[in-house]
Amino acid sequence: MTPKIAQFLRDAAPATPCLVLDVDRVEENYRRLQAAMPQSRIYYAVKANPAAPILDRLVGLGSSFDAASYEEISACLDAGAAPESISYGNTIKKESAIKAAFDRGIRMFAFDSEGELKKLARSAPGSRVYCRILVGNDGAEWPLSRKFGCEIEMAKALMIQAAELGLDPFGLSFHVGSQQTKTTAYEAAIAKAAMLFTDLQEAGVKVRMVNLGGGYPVRYRAEVPEIDTFGAAIMGAMAQHFGNALPDIVIEPGRFIVGDAGVVSAEVVLVSRKAENDPVRWVYLDIGRFGGLAETEGESIKYDFRTPHDGEDEGPVTIAGPTCDSTDTLYEKSNYRLPLALDAGDRIELLATGAYVTTYASQRFNGFAPLAEHYV
């Protein structure tokens, strides 16, 4: 928790649940990442947190933007981003949204299928397009399955087809999974992309860009490697596989930029046991999986907690949200322990919750309004 967040919580005592996010930390993270990977261009993954104060600050810093929808593109343009700094990075787009983006000057689009390529040729003629390829996600706490990307052979055929359709076959992209804690995942993916890159150049396709995606980890409960380690490993792999002819390098960090800039302040609604002699207490908070903490699904992302009783005796707990839905349980198997003195009415802080919280919040599940947001 940054001093500014701590002070805001102390002075304003905002109603819970809420997110308090320190925009200065966003800037620090941006600068830290740019320093770790100086040869890459940062496209902030807007979906991680599209709040205007964040976009404003990043526009000021010269960031580019990775948008998942026309609505996110609009938010970037509203924040003053230049159209040429925005990539429409979702491989699944309605043609009407492609057209709308193109009409507002967007000229860079992701794809991974022939269907999408044809939409782009019709509604974003001449644009730069990049094909997402499937790579391994080992080591990611929030892995990405096969939803996005296509196999190498198909990517090659589609990139050739892109040129034939009058599009600019600009580059290749991949994603090693979010909260990726292993540099080896990047190394393997870069090797794969480099082979296809060479193949395409030999086939006469003027491919010039590699998009490394995001996934850089944030510290939750467990330590993660420093970003400099990632930067060095990634740039080393790029040099190894591309030699002196480095392509344009795009990265799409979201979590890394905003994750540890935010803290969710919540209230303990109830502490109870299921039987007198049950060693495990249930701690119910006023925010849960459907109030924004969606990434606790399967206990994937393990947030760290601060309570007014830290340092006192602790015991094992199951932590759950406030709704009448039993899947609204955050942690049952991850060996969380909280102070025995914790009780209803206590405030509790969830650290590093600046990413992927506000936008996931349900509009009114069980009648609960989405959490408030404070940008300080």
Add this chain to the structure above:
Amino acid sequence: MTPKIAQFLRDAAPATPCLVLDVDRVEENYRRLQAAMPQSRIYYAVKANPAAPILDRLVGLGSSFDAASYEEISACLDAGAAPESISYGNTIKKESAIKAAFDRGIRMFAFDSEGELKKLARSAPGSRVYCRILVGNDGAEWPLSRKFGCEIEMAKALMIQAAELGLDPFGLSFHVGSQQTKTTAYEAAIAKAAMLFTDLQEAGVKVRMVNLGGGYPVRYRAEVPEIDTFGAAIMGAMAQHFGNALPDIVIEPGRFIVGDAGVVSAEVVLVSRKAENDPVRWVYLDIGRFGGLAETEGESIKYDFRTPHDGEDEGPVTIAGPTCDSTDTLYEKSNYRLPLALDAGDRIELLATGAYVTTYASQRFNGFAPLAEHYV
């Protein structure tokens, strides 16, 4: 799909994604359930769908209401429900919310812990309270784990304590899990509740009510038992275990009342393959897990689809939502098949989506607004 919904979709061609819900079907379901379980009192589980047209219709029919939050209580009162027809059924409540409900006349509250009981004694003095006990959920497609309820021995102690604290120890409740397809789950739970009921009466506690919860199934892809079968089995078990001295019987249907009254109309955004020879197509819709279809988590609830090409040749598909989140995949392992002719731009209907859709929808994940709602 009811004729009224089909006509609305044909005539209005509403923008997708949207929910279209036939309020007459809500009334039919209410009457059908009341007929199947004439000795029980229906408390509609507002969380299933809190839309005003539904609450209005149910108030007119004389329904009572099971509310999960103060906000849901407010919605019921706004719809004209009498305070005495509303149960505050969440066992996890902020004391401020208990007080607010009590101030508006609510006198019936659920609990399952000493902490909650003390809040109720302080902020809802003299109210009817009922204790939720843990029971098995075998046979439920959306089971409820141990989040709600307590063990029998604790329930007994708490009910005795309720009377000592000046509350009215009104009854017991349980829940066998949502989309419960086995009547045996109710029979086992009723047996368990009846034993405790007798114990409590012998201990001098004036317990008078058994709340059987909800969970009555709706037909999705697979056939489910008729509600009459459930009614007969449940009332048979009540008679067997309580004899002639039947307590007040409360039921809390949500899904059963509104589930098959609604249809989500969506659009196919993309149909693609991951490799040329991949037999499985990916079908991406403009609604997914974070747009309201949260109950597809773990492929629990398997919705049935209607497309413009029904009856033509089909092939295997993976079905996913429109966001850049790979967990936003609906069905990958449930052997869904859709017409080979299905393509981007086609409309597609998801049947029996009137329950637990609109409220789960994220406020703006990936920039997408929640689905529109049309009550016809």
